[in-house]
Amino acid sequence: MTKTVCIVGAGPSGLVAAKTLLHDTPKDSFKVTIFEEQSRIGGLWPKDPGDGDGLVHPEMVANQSRHTMQYSDMPWHEDTPQFPLAWMVGQYLEGYAEKYPGFDLLLGTKIVEADMTPESTWTIQTVCDGQKEETTWSFDYLLVASGFFGDPKMPSFIPKAPSIPIIHSSRYRSLENLLGSGAGRKGKILIVGGQMSGVEIAATIASHHSSALHSPTSPGVDNASELSVHHVVQRPIWIFPLFTTPEPKSSRPRFLPVDLNSYDLSKRPKPLTDTQGHITKEAAKFANSLFQGALGTDQSEFSSLLRVAPEYSEEQPWLAMSDSYLGFVRAGNITVSHGKLEAVEGSIVTLSNDEKLDDIAAIVLATGFEATNSINFLPANVLEGLSFASDHPEHPVALAFHNTHHPNFPTLGFVGFYRSPYWGVMEMQARFVAKLWSDTIGSPSMASALEADKGLERTLALRDDPRCSQFPHGDYAFIMNQIASALDMQISPLPSGLVVPEAEKGTPMDILTPSRYIPSSLPPNRKAANLKNITKTNETALSALNSNRFLAQAVFRSLLGTWTLDRTLKSKLPSHPSGRFVGTAKFQPRKGTRDGREDDQHVSGPGALGDEYLYVEEGEFRADNGLVFRATRKYVWRYVEKRDELSVWFTREGKTGNEGKRADYLFHIVEFEGIEPSAPTSCPWTGPRSEGQHQVAPSTKRSKPTTTKGWAAKAGHLCIDDFYDVKYEFRFAGVNIKDWTMEYDVKGPKKNYTIAGVYSR
Structure with missing residues (x-):
């Protein structure tokens, strides 16, 4: 007999709960209806770059990567950044709902009251946008997926x-x-x-x-x-x-x-x-x-x-x-x-x-945020049974077995109702609730897990605990393992040939993602999607550890702010005096611009411009011949994740004000050791000014990586007859650059000098 389920909320929790009940249980076990107060699905997550009405900025960067913010059998699009923007998450959720249909969805519909009948079924009262008349519904089960972040x-x-x-x-x-x-x-x-x-x-x-x-x-x-x-x-x-x-x-x-x-x-x-x-x-x-x-x-x-x-x-x-x-x-x-x-x-x-x-x-x-309004439709007797306490916003209700249910209310379930819910945990919670509601025989592992559970007591004890952690229910790996054990689900091994190499102390990494926990039997299309997820995570880790992927991003991030700059110039020609420059170099963040790359077809679409700094150095140059003068110069530094590319651009020479802040044409692309150099190419962003005179070229003698204390990088730029051979070295302390150096070796018919600069905090 098919059981009817009311799901409150069409965000990540509600969608994965609906998918699990409909696609991970025997056919026709459940009929699912989702009620969503908003006019769209996605919950907190906006649907597109222009969706600014929700509780999350559309351009906010997720603080978990797409390898963790994923469902086990729903791959992200190949072009998605490692850390998606909020609107990209909204589109992922729309794709998930399309991939796993079968539920009834009522948008713009608010549940104003829910009453539990003597038979433990549910009577639901709803109201639609702009209407006063209420509609009454009856369901066998009620699943709360309305989110912990209800109201600011x-x-x-x-x-x-x-x-x-x-x-x-x-x-x-x-x-x-x-x-x-x-x-x-x-x-x-x-x-x-x-x-x-x-x-x-x-x-x-x-x-x-x-x-x-x-x-x-x-x-x-x-x-x-x-x-x-x-x-x-x-x-x-x-x-x-x-x-x-x-x-x-x-x-x-x-x-x-x-x-x-x-x-x-x-x-x-x-x-x-x-x-x-x-x-x-x-x-x-x-x-x-x-x-x-x-x-x-x-x-x-x-x-x-x-x-x-x-x-x-x-x-x-x-x-x-x-x-x-x-x-x-x-x-x-x-x-x-x-x-x-x-x-x-x-x-x-x-x-x-x-x-x-x-x-x-x-x-x-x-x-x-306040979580109380996310469950204000529950009847008073149920809230009392859940130990509801509005003055404990981190623990408004006491729930059993990793916040999935309460033993006194067998037809009431919860998914994602705790602070900082992980998507993998939401999926596992949904599987647990589905198993709880459909397991007529009763498995030993479920029975053992329920008997040993101390979730109710733990939540009540934490309410007034001065040593409560920032995320009381936030041990992701532990929760995933506990729910998997109750479901007789084993963590999948990493695929053959995709084992991450040794990263620390000779121990191979063993990366946890939602895709490593899957039901024992999946149809071929879902097995393929699941394998794609695992493969992509392992390929990402392998490329990072073997080819310095993401190093350019880490360098770019760490440059922000002001550096002390000490630079020496040694000239071999009397026409160019040697000397020393001492001053500051400031990396000032700003929104990415198209200047200098208007004709680059690859730089299009949201986020394609990447991030950039306006680099400004100021200080005093003292020449060996006694000449002293103030000097300043500007560049634009850019990082584009799609290319994993760090580049340096000339600004518009001689221009003042805002015009002097604009990028003009490409100086060079920073190529880190361990990455194969590209062949010399005509700069694709120079525009009419260059007329083929400027080329981006790899620096000389790049066949072997340079052994240094920090990460070495090189670049080259051909300016008419003058070649700029550029060398970098970035030394890290932990995740941040401690200091770095940059050298130019400039040679041409009328130029022969070396510039060596040391940047320190």
Whole structure:
């Protein structure tokens, strides 16, 4: 007999639950209806680059790679970045819904009430957009997939009619959106909240501000130079970049997407134990030491306020993800304060340490979300049975076996209803609920798992635990393993021929992804999709460890900010004096531009322009003949992920103002050792100015990699009759560049000199 199921929400949790009930159980076991309050599927995730109405910025970069943010048998498109943009996630979900149809979908339909009958079935009341009349439905089961991030949480003391803009971080889209293009506001843009969303939105706003200051186009906001970004955090937090290394002690590390390193099962003691929840002092010390080792720093080099000092070593660690936040702090683009926001009066705020910050232009609150409205349709007796507590936002209800159900309500299930749900966990939760509802015989493994489960007691104990972890239910590997064990599901081995090479201490990496947990029997098309996922992850890791893939990205990220530059020029011709330049070199982030590459057909579409810096060096040159003068020069540095390419471009010589910030034509592409050099090619972006006079060429003598203390790279540029042979060396400390050098060897009919520059912090 077919059982009817009501699923609340068409986000990642609701869609994978529907797919699992319809496609991973015997045919006609369930009939599924999804009710979605929004006019589209996807939940938090926008459907396209222009979808700005949701709770996630369409251009926000996911903080997990596509190898973790995936379903087991749904590959991403080949052109998707390693860390997809939010709108790309929305399109992935649309593709998933199309691939696994069969459910009824009611968009623009809100569940206003759900009542459990004496027979434990469910009566559902819904209302459609713009209508008052309610519709009544009956279902055998109710599955809550409405998401833990229901509504933005706003402090109670925020004025109802503030004199300055105050918005939640989920509503931020641009400086214009925050300030108004004609407002002419001056002062501090204050970001409040020091966990994941606070760090991410602070970096986003700082990048928008930097782009407004250094872009060759109109800044879009008045008085950009009179604005600053200020971030209030309660305590230091570890900031991880999106690409980290399995060799943090090396000055020549390889780089991988952060989650491929984090979810390497070879580093976990067996059997797996839960590392989240209650954190002892000893566990905290171990975790903080592990994070410092992985990053290669205690973060004091960026700011004393971000240093995870010894006095914090026994505190449970907090972490966030950002490629640019630390660089912005070190460069002064973000100013950090410790404290907690206590009051807002006009343009003055008061922190918990009695510090007052004045001249506030706008406030962005990264204060999290309320989960209570995501389940406010449940009847009072059910909420009471779930130990509902609105004053415990991290643990609003107590659920059993990794937040999937409650034993007192056998027809009520949950998928993805916990803080920071992983997609693999959502899929496993959906499989567990489907098994729970369809297993009429009862398997020993399920029975054993349910009998041993302490989920209810654990949640209640964590509510008032001062040593509760940042993500109480966040041990991804442990949860995946526990649910798999209950389902009699074994982790799949890595395919033959795709084993990742040894990365650390002679132990092969054993990367966990959702695709390594699959049902015992799949149809051929789904087996092929699953194998494609596993293959792509392993190919990514192999290429990173064997050919320095992602090294260019790591170098580009780490350049942000100001460097001290000491450069010597040695000329062999009397017409060009030798000398020494001492000054600064600034890498100033801005939105990617098309300048200089208008005819490049490969640079098109969202995200294709990549990221870029306006490079500005300023200082004093002292020639050996006694001549002293101030000198400055500009370049544009670019990184494009599709090509995994780092390049340097000349700016428009002799131009001032915004015109002087524009890229003119390509200087060279930085080629790292271990990557085969390309043949000399005419620069495809030079335009009419070059007329074939400028060529991008590999530097000389590239047959063997150079053995150095850091990563070596070379490039070449032919300018009419002069050849520029360029050499780089980047030395890392952990995930960040410690110092680097660049040398030019320039030879031509009238030129013969060498320039050697050392860049240090």
